Amino acid sequence: xxxxxxxxxxxxxxxxxxxxxxxxxxxxxxxxxxxxxxxxxxxxxxxxxxxxxxxxxxxxxxxxxxxxxxxxxxxxxxxxxxxxxxxxxxxxxxxxxxxxxxxxxxxxxxxxxxxxxxxxxxxxxxxxxxxxxxxxxxxxxxxxxxxxxxxxxxxxxxxxxxxxxxxxxxxxxxxxx
Numbered sequence: 001x002x003x004x005x006x007x008x009x010x011x012x013x014x015x016x017x018x019x020x021x022x023x024x025x026x027x028x029x030x031x032x033x034x035x036x037x038x039x040x041x042x043x044x045x046x047x048x049x050x051x052x053x054x055x056x057x058x059x060x061x062x063x064x065x066x067x068x069x070x071x072x073x074x075x076x077x078x079x080x081x082x083x084x085x086x087x088x089x090x091x092x093x094x095x096x097x098x099x100x101x102x103x104x105x106x107x108x109x110x111x112x113x114x115x116x117x118x119x120x121x122x123x124x125x126x127x128x129x130x131x132x133x134x135x136x137x138x139x140x141x142x143x144x145x146x147x148x149x150x151x152x153x154x155x156x157x158x159x160x161x162x163x164x165x166x167x168x169x170x171x172x173x174x175x176x177x
Contacts, residue, residue, distance in 0.1 A: 001039030004061040005070075008086055010170055011060070013163050016091045017112055020073040024057040025080035032083055034059060034070065041083050051142045054134050056081045063169035064176055066103035071169040073107045074135065076127060088112045093124035094162035096154035097139055105169075106139070107162045124156060132156060 004021050011018035023032050023041065029052050031044040056077060059070035074095065075087055089109035097104045110121050120126060136153045143151055157165075 002084075003036075003039045004034070004086070005036060005173075008061040010062045010166060011088070013166060016159055016163065018060050018073070018089050018091055018107065018109060018166065020058040020060055020075055020087050020089050020107075020109060022056055022058045022075065022081045022083055022085050022087065024053050025082060026054070026056045026077075027052050027080055029053075036070070047142070051138070054138045058087070060107065060166060060169070062173050063166060064172040065105055065169050066172075067099065070173075071105060071107060071166060073109055076108065076110045076121065076131075090122075091159045091162045091166075092121070092127070093159055094157040094165055095135060095139065096157055098152040098154060100150060105162075105165050106135075107166060108135075108156075124158060 008019045008021070021034065023034055024030065029047045029049055031047055032041050033044045034040075035042050056075035058073045058075055060073060061070065063071035065071045073089070075081060075089060081087065088111070090112045092108045092110060094108060095106040097106055108124060108127075124132075139151055140153050
């Protein structure tokens with residue numbers, strides 16, 4: 001079993017670089033979650049096809065968000081990324097999100113290694129309005145069919161906002177351990 005929280009640091013935050021572990025590939029309907037106690041990835045549920053993930057979904061090791069889980073990431077890449085890999089990524093911004101009344105941030109990032117046109121994505125605005133609208137719509141509606149609680153998108157923040165949230169979540173992790 002791999003304990004990502006012991007093997008990987010959150011990253012080089014001064015240079016806007018994080019380590020993120022992929023839980024769910026883009027376009028997947030499988031809700032996979034990392035179980036930190038077991039060091040395993042587990043299938044939580046199968047979502048309706050209409051709610052396939054619009055982006056690769058992961059977490060930053062060595063962090064805890066207000067919901068008690070590792071801080072989430074949305075990893076923008078040209079292909080879906082497989083579950084369990086670690087990606088060194090550049091922070092672009094953050095989706096400020098509330099799930100069931102709890103803050104549940106989503107740090108938005110791209111792989112730090114260049115890919116076709118990847119070096120042109122340096123800020124959240126480079127992803128475009130349509131991408132942001134798609135993300136906002138997904139996280140506003142993805143629980144509607146199952147009626148599993150309420151979600152609320154509170155807007156986007158830039159890379160500096162994301163880094164401040166990451167640092168706060170690192171402190172939460174250290175104080176809980």
